[in-house]
Amino acid sequence: MSETTDNTTQTSQLTGAGIGQGIALGHVLRMSDPLPEPDTTPSTRTPDEEKARVAQAVATVAADLRERAGRVSGTAADVLEAQSMMAEDSSLADDVASRIDGGTTAERAVFEGFGVFRDMLIGLGGYMGERATDLDDVAQRVIAALEGRPAPGVPESDEPYILVARDLAPADTALLDLTKVLGLVTREGGPTSHTAILAREKAIVAIVGVAGADALAAGTEVILDAGAGTVTVAPTSAQSEDARRRIAEREAALAGGLEPGALADGTPIPLLANLGSAEGAQKAVEAGAEGVGLFRTEFLFLDARMAPTVEQQREQYVKLLQAFPGKKVVVRVLDAGADKPLEFLNDAHEDNPALGLRGLRALRANEDILREQLTALAEADAQTEADLWVMAPMVATVEETRYFVRLATEFGLKTVGVMVEVPSAALLADRILAEAAFASIGTNDLTQYTMAADRLLGSVAGFQDPWHPAVLRLVGEVGAAGAAHGKPVGICGEAAADPLLAVVLVGLGATTLSMSPAALADVRLSLTRYTLDQARALAEAALAADGAAEAREAVRTTAAGFAHPPA
Numbered sequence: 001m002s003e004t005t006d007n008t009t010q011t012s013q014l015t016g017a018g019i020g021q022g023i024a025l026g027h028v029l030r031m032s033d034p035l036p037e038p039d040t041t042p043s044t045r046t047p048d049e050e051k052a053r054v055a056q057a058v059a060t061v062a063a064d065l066r067e068r069a070g071r072v073s074g075t076a077a078d079v080l081e082a083q084s085m086m087a088e089d090s091s092l093a094d095d096v097a098s099r100i101d102g103g104t105t106a107e108r109a110v111f112e113g114f115g116v117f118r119d120m121l122i123g124l125g126g127y128m129g130e131r132a133t134d135l136d137d138v139a140q141r142v143i144a145a146l147e148g149r150p151a152p153g154v155p156e157s158d159e160p161y162i163l164v165a166r167d168l169a170p171a172d173t174a175l176l177d178l179t180k181v182l183g184l185v186t187r188e189g190g191p192t193s194h195t196a197i198l199a200r201e202k203a204i205v206a207i208v209g210v211a212g213a214d215a216l217a218a219g220t221e222v223i224l225d226a227g228a229g230t231v232t233v234a235p236t237s238a239q240s241e242d243a244r245r246r247i248a249e250r251e252a253a254l255a256g257g258l259e260p261g262a263l264a265d266g267t268p269i270p271l272l273a274n275l276g277s278a279e280g281a282q283k284a285v286e287a288g289a290e291g292v293g294l295f296r297t298e299f300l301f302l303d304a305r306m307a308p309t310v311e312q313q314r315e316q317y318v319k320l321l322q323a324f325p326g327k328k329v330v331v332r333v334l335d336a337g338a339d340k341p342l343e344f345l346n347d348a349h350e351d352n353p354a355l356g357l358r359g360l361r362a363l364r365a366n367e368d369i370l371r372e373q374l375t376a377l378a379e380a381d382a383q384t385e386a387d388l389w390v391m392a393p394m395v396a397t398v399e400e401t402r403y404f405v406r407l408a409t410e411f412g413l414k415t416v417g418v419m420v421e422v423p424s425a426a427l428l429a430d431r432i433l434a435e436a437a438f439a440s441i442g443t444n445d446l447t448q449y450t451m452a453a454d455r456l457l458g459s460v461a462g463f464q465d466p467w468h469p470a471v472l473r474l475v476g477e478v479g480a481a482g483a484a485h486g487k488p489v490g491i492c493g494e495a496a497a498d499p500l501l502a503v504v505l506v507g508l509g510a511t512t513l514s515m516s517p518a519a520l521a522d523v524r525l526s527l528t529r530y531t532l533d534q535a536r537a538l539a540e541a542a543l544a545a546d547g548a549a550e551a552r553e554a555v556r557t558t559a560a561g562f563a564h565p566p567a
Contacts (some may be wrong), residue, residue, distance in 0.1 A: 012233045014212040016185070018226030019196050021499040021522050023250065024183030025235075025243040028220045029161035031168070032152045035143055038107035043100070049522070050106040051097055053224065057106070057145035061138065062087040067391035078299075079134070079198075085140045092117055107146050114139035137169035164216045173198040185231055187213035190464060199498050200509035203518040207231055226557075227500065254521045258288030261524050265531040269506055271524055272328070272514035274492055278316050281323035284517040288524065291387075293440065293514020294492035295320060297373065301334055307369050310376045317380035325385040330440060330490070330514070332419065333373050335359050335393035344449065354454060359394025359421075360404060374411040381413065389415040391440055396422040396550040401435045419492075421445035426474035429481035436487075439478055441510070443493025447471050465548035466495035472508060472542050472551065479509015490514055499526035504555060506532070507539030534562055 062084040069080035086092075092113060099109035114133045114135060121132040144151040153172050154163060160182050167188040173195060176184075181204060189195045189208035199206035205224050217221065223232040232239060261271035272293030273284035284292070300308045300316060314349055321329055324443055336358065363370040374390070381388040392404040395418040408416040417438035420426050426446065433439055443466045448454060450471050453463035466472075475491075482489035490512040491505050497519035503526055505513065513523060530538070541558040545551035 011235055014210050014216075014231040014233065015229050016207040016210035016213075017190060017196070018224075018229035019199045019206040019208065020203070020497070020519065021227040021250075021526065022183075022203075022224075023226070023243055023247050024162060024205040024224040024249065025240060026160055026162040026182040026217050026222070028164050028185075028218050028222060029155060029157055030216070030218045031165035031172075034152055034154055035140055035147070035149075036502035038105065038111050038143065040108060041105065042103045043105040045105075047100050047103075050100045050104075051148055052054050053106045054100070054110060054142070055092075057110075057142045058087050058093070060145050061141045061151075064141070065138075068346065076144045076192040081238045083134050083138055087142065089117075099168075107143050110139060110142050110146065114142075114185050133167060134169070151485055152164040161474070162222055164213055166214070168195045173202075176202065176204065178202060178204070182458055183207075185213050185216065185222070185224065186211050187211070190462070197494070197516075200494070201516050201518050202518045203521075227315065249420070250525075251426065252337070253525050259524070260290055261527055263506070263530055263532055263534075263535065265525050267532045269510075270328070270525055271520050272490070272492075272512055273517045273520070274514050275320070276525070278323070280517070281320055285323060287517035287520045289517055289520060291324055291330075292320070293328075293330050293490050293512060295329060297334055298334060298336065301336060307372065310379070313373060314379050317377055318383055321380055321384035321386035321388060326387065328387045328389060330389040330391060330417075330492075331377060332391050332393055333360075333362060333370060333377075336362055354448070360392045360400055364400075364403070370407070371411075374408055374413065378413055378484055383397065388416070389417060389438065390414070391417040391419055391438070393419045393442075394421055394445075395419060395432070396424045398428055398431045398435065401432045404405065405435055405437075420474075420478050421449070423450050426477050429478040430484060433478075433481045433485045433487050438488045438490065440490040440492050440514075441475055441478055441480060443475070443491060443495035446474060446493065447495075450474060466493065466498075467501060467542065467548040467551045469543050469545050469547070469551055472504065472539070475505060475510070476539070482511065483509055488512060499523050500555060500559070501551075502526060503530050503535050504539050507535035507537070530559075530562070534559075 007118035064088065065080050065084035069077045069084065072080070075123045095116065096109045096113040099113055100106065104112070118132045118135050121135060141151040154176065157180060160180050162185060163181055164182045164185045167186050168184065183205040184195070184199055185206070186195055186208045187210055196206065196208050205226050206225060207224055207229060216233065220234060223235050223239060225232070235243070261269045270290045271288065272291045273287070273289035274283065274294040275284060275292055275542065276296045277299045300313055304483060317331070357365060377388065377390055390408055390413050392400070393400055393406070401418050404418065405416045415437045417436045417440060418425070418432060418438050419442050420429065421442040423446070425432055429439065447464055447468065451463040451468060452461040479489050487510045489509055491510045492514040495501050495505060496513040500521045502513050504524045506527070515523060538555045538558055541554040542551040545554045
């Protein structure tokens, strides 16, 4: 932490992972502390009375979470629905009941029972390990309901604020009052944590993983610079004034319109939206999306005991395609397995599911499900005027590429491609793109597999950084193959939502960028600051670095030497 002094005011700076390129200036509002651990005093109620209290509290919490889920959409809604299901989990209920039968109070039984399951999730690692934080939040809410006190959460404030927290529960992030919250600082979390993802969706200026966040006192003025990943504590009057100027300039630039994405020299870089359901289509259009670069079809299949029918699928695909007449819509066929097991597809236990039967592998093992999905997509395509593209997830070999392209073409689908998420596919991109019409790079998984770091495991979050030169070199391999074959290469992972990294990805050969609709404005603005030659120079600077942090710094330094560096 660096420190400078201005008269009697001490200014210090903390660092973390910035989300986007925004700047915020305001005073700290701290999240309330977690509830204290319930004491171990034996219950004075009967077991049946305590169990009834738990049942009522759980029902109240689950209903509240579902109500919150109904007020939002996308990832936020999915996470809140999952939390409501956690609250009513039958195994948890049985564990809590057995503790109550032993004479424990309802509060203590919930604390201990949820704690055992929390430790179990952490032990499982991966996606399940990341859910431990969500389970903690549910436990706190149930205990608060039992004690008749408000659940821990965001305090009320009449004034705008910078929210500082250890981490932010999905239930709180989803319903933040965007007229009050100026920015967000968390001690924990990484660029792909739920907090970061939801902050991107809501276009909140955020810096996560800030080691010194616990020391930020309520009421302290701070400046958040997401692009630099810094939190300036107790800024000088000159620093505050400079921040206000930069905020005003950025707001003016972002209000400039919804023009198609393009570099400063006019090179078109279409900006597309990542969508998880057809309901988000209108917001994407309003945000200036030029089409859809990734439509995740999992929402039709998750939480279902049987695969949806062709008719049910077609209805949703038609709804999506009708929102983008004449525009490109890239649909990813079902990507299940690993962290998204489905009873009717592959629910067998796997010791390492991230490397198991997932994505296209799972669909090949259940080809009737794939054929039904392709049928529904072809029928929806015939009824609408959008430019439908279809791609397969988790393609690792040329043979898998040929299989999917042949099958999808049999159903009359015209533009068939693959996702590049596995290093083998990137290294063989020249051969894969000889077979496929396009490639779309999923940077989240590509980073995970390149760095051997589970993208949902907090203990290795530091490795999960798409700025790493090893990841960027693989992106460059795909970009070069696309250029050689004259075929488009898109980016649909979280990396595309990073305004400066997006320019680097273009310099590596990406021809389109797809992201959460909330990120479109920042990325559109960033592209206008660089020519194609400059983007390539930034890419070269990143590739020459030894690590992710060094690559990020090298690009910023190189960009600062251009005539129009980023604000």
